[in-house]
Amino acid sequence: xxxxxxxxxxxxxxxxxxxxxxxxxxxxxxxxxxxxxxxxxxxxxxxxxxxxxxxxxxxxxxxxxxxxxxxxxxxxxxxxxxxxxxxxxxxxxxxxxxxxxxxxxxxxxxxxxxxxxxxxxxxxxxxxxxxxxxxxxxxxxxxxxxxxxxxxxxxxxxxxxxxxxxxxxxxxxxxxxxxxxxxxxxxxxxxxxxxxxxxxxxxxxxxxxxxxxxxxxxxxxxxxxxxxxxxxxxxxxxxxxxxxxxxxxxxxxxxxxxxxxxxxxxxxxxxxxxxxxxxxxxxxxxxxxxxxxxxxxxxxxxxxxxxxxxxx
Amino acid sequence: xxxxxxxxxxxxxxxxxxxxxxxxxxxxxxxxxxxxxxxxxxxxxxxxxxxxxxxxxxxxxxxxxxxxxxxxxxxxxxxxxxxxxxxxxxxxxxxxxxxxxxxxxxxxxxxxxxxxxxxxxxxxxxxxxxxxxxxxxxxxxxxxxxxxxxxxxxxxxxxxxxxxxxxxxxxxxxxxxxxxxxxxxxxxxxxxxxxxxxxxxxxxxxxxxxxxxxxxxxxxxxxxxxxxxxxxxxxxxxxxxxxxxxxxxxxxxxxxxxxxxxxxxxxxxxxxxxxxxxxxxxxxxxxxxxxxx
Numbered sequence: 001x002x003x004x005x006x007x008x009x010x011x012x013x014x015x016x017x018x019x020x021x022x023x024x025x026x027x028x029x030x031x032x033x034x035x036x037x038x039x040x041x042x043x044x045x046x047x048x049x050x051x052x053x054x055x056x057x058x059x060x061x062x063x064x065x066x067x068x069x070x071x072x073x074x075x076x077x078x079x080x081x082x083x084x085x086x087x088x089x090x091x092x093x094x095x096x097x098x099x100x101x102x103x104x105x106x107x108x109x110x111x112x113x114x115x116x117x118x119x120x121x122x123x124x125x126x127x128x129x130x131x132x133x134x135x136x137x138x139x140x141x142x143x144x145x146x147x148x149x150x151x152x153x154x155x156x157x158x159x160x161x162x163x164x165x166x167x168x169x170x171x172x173x174x175x176x177x178x179x180x181x182x183x184x185x186x187x188x189x190x191x192x193x194x195x196x197x198x199x200x201x202x203x204x205x206x207x208x209x210x211x212x213x214x215x216x217x218x219x220x221x222x223x224x225x226x227x228x229x230x231x232x233x234x235x236x237x238x239x240x241x242x243x244x245x246x247x248x249x250x251x252x253x254x255x256x257x258x259x260x261x262x263x264x265x266x267x268x269x270x271x272x273x274x275x276x277x278x279x280x281x282x283x284x285x286x287x288x289x290x291x292x293x294x295x296x297x298x299x300x301x302x303x304x305x306x307x308x309x310x311x312x
Numbered sequence: 313x314x315x316x317x318x319x320x321x322x323x324x325x326x327x328x329x330x331x332x333x334x335x336x337x338x339x340x341x342x343x344x345x346x347x348x349x350x351x352x353x354x355x356x357x358x359x360x361x362x363x364x365x366x367x368x369x370x371x372x373x374x375x376x377x378x379x380x381x382x383x384x385x386x387x388x389x390x391x392x393x394x395x396x397x398x399x400x401x402x403x404x405x406x407x408x409x410x411x412x413x414x415x416x417x418x419x420x421x422x423x424x425x426x427x428x429x430x431x432x433x434x435x436x437x438x439x440x441x442x443x444x445x446x447x448x449x450x451x452x453x454x455x456x457x458x459x460x461x462x463x464x465x466x467x468x469x470x471x472x473x474x475x476x477x478x479x480x481x482x483x484x485x486x487x488x489x490x491x492x493x494x495x496x497x498x499x500x501x502x503x504x505x506x507x508x509x510x511x512x513x514x515x516x517x518x519x520x521x522x523x524x525x526x527x528x529x530x531x532x533x534x535x536x537x538x539x540x541x542x543x544x545x546x547x548x549x550x551x552x553x554x555x556x557x558x559x560x561x562x563x564x565x566x567x568x569x570x571x572x573x574x575x576x577x578x579x580x581x582x583x584x585x586x587x588x589x590x591x592x593x594x595x596x597x598x599x600x601x602x603x604x605x
Contacts (some may be wrong), residue, residue: 019489020415027409031423038430122334136546
């Protein structure tokens with residue numbers, strides 16, 4: 001009998017071993033996929049240290065050390081411009097990140113629940129249309145010669161010649177940030193709306209007992225209740241500062257506004273693929289990745305210190 | 313309680329502002345819609361509320377745009393196949409990573425999750441894609457997005473909330489890994505998978521830049537997607553009208569405007585169609601985003 005128990009145990013053990021092997025084997029193809037698309041490109045960083053031109057193999061290129069990094073920082077007119085644009089646009093977007101919270105509070109104040117629901121549903125639609133469509137809309141509604149905006153403004157006699165927000169260098173940042181707010185406001189408000197519903201109702205009842213009016217309730221109950229959500233989103237935004245997106249600025253930037261709208265993502269593509277400056281663009285990409293990781297660790301560290309909880 | 317429903321002045325102002333922003337979100341879609349059904353002459357004068365001089369001309373002319381039919385096919389193909397692939401790959405990976413018998417579990421999990429933060433940058437990625445022959449290849453639309461760290465986190469968290477006894481008793485009955493995945497894990501994680509289906513599908517439909525990056529030249533053939541075709545059409549601002557007078561040129565320009573409106577509407581239509589049904593998944597999705605990795 002004892003013999004039987006042992007074989008059973010052995011077979012169970014080997015069954016377990018078998019399962020372990022199986023699990024790893026099944027996992028392998030997926031590991032291969034992320035290796036190909038996420039890890040192997042990391043070896044491409046070596047292109048930043050050689051004089052690469054398309055068609056050559058890596059080992060056929062001349063090793064130039066930090067030449068391209070030096071070029072970024074010493075021959076730096078482009079770099080300063082791109083850095084300034086990227087940071088300015090990200091900072092303006094971060095400033096606007098209080099708007100979804102305000103919007104959510106405004107929705108939560110509406111007593112007609114069905115109306116609030118409709119507003120929330122309709123305003124999050126723009127988040128789900130593509131940037132090409134946004135480009136199309138901006139182009140037709142605002143910026144072509146006989147766009148709706150121009151027809152109306154000229155009909156009212158407010159302007160004498162057509163305006164075009166897409167070629168307006170002076171307000172380029174404001175225009176882009178507004179478009180981004182239009183696209184994301186409703187959707188970003190959702191997370192605050194749910195944070196508002198999870199605020200303890202007893203706090204409101206206590207405020208009622210104290211005779212607080214609506215404004216006081218918003219100020220002393222709702223806003224404090226939203227702070228931690230706001231804080232997490234703020235840190236995430238800071239860690240993402242250098243990536244303000246390729247689509248928006250490639251599509252909505254025109255030849256006239258490039259000075260203000262060239263950001264890291266578009267610059268790397270323009271330099272690398274269009275101008276064939278592979279090594280320079282790779283060096284720029286490395287810089288961006290490294291700074292992003294640093295910002296990310298900073299955000300995580302700040303979160304740990306201030307909230308006692310990491311965000312990642 | 314009823315007195316609470318009384319409308320105060322600040323309340324009314326609040327509602328007005330909300331209405332105004334709602335209008336700003338919806339009107340552009342409506343504007344494109346009404347203009348695409350109006351005659352070019354009416355569009356030139358301005359169409360703001362309802363279609364004027366109703367005509368289907370813009371839509372019948374869509375056929376003239378080279379590659380439109382194939383691009384619609386490609387857009388649907390990448391949306392459907394990309395969504396299926398992403399959901400299957402990401403959920404199966406998450407399921408394997410959630411299994412308590414997996415050796416070096418923590419390391420393997422991190423191996424996937426780190427990809428969220430490590431970014432080689434565009435040029436090395438571009439060169440890798442070229443090296444493995446994915447340029448001018450339909451697979452470039454769907455393969456790189458198949459295993460996604462973020463989805464793995466979401467699904468794995470969900471799977472771990474499924475009572476372990478269910479899986480164990482299935483194992484007792486001799487069910488293998490695939491069987492448990494298909495018959496227990498998949499059905500039970502439907503809510504989270506639905507969110508992922510919706511997000512991936514919208515994303516696939518809306519993405520155009522991979523098309524611009526990787527489908528170049530003659531070899532790209534009929535692999536362009538609808539969004540990219542629209543982008544190209546919007547880019548070609550000047551309609552070449554050789555030998556036409558200024559007036560005819562202007563007319564061409566206007567009619568190309570209605571054509572673009574029609575094309576834009578075709579591009580946005582699928583999203584608007586599914587949006588009302590998908591809305592609750594979008595809402596749920598952003599809430600799930602709040603879970604920690």
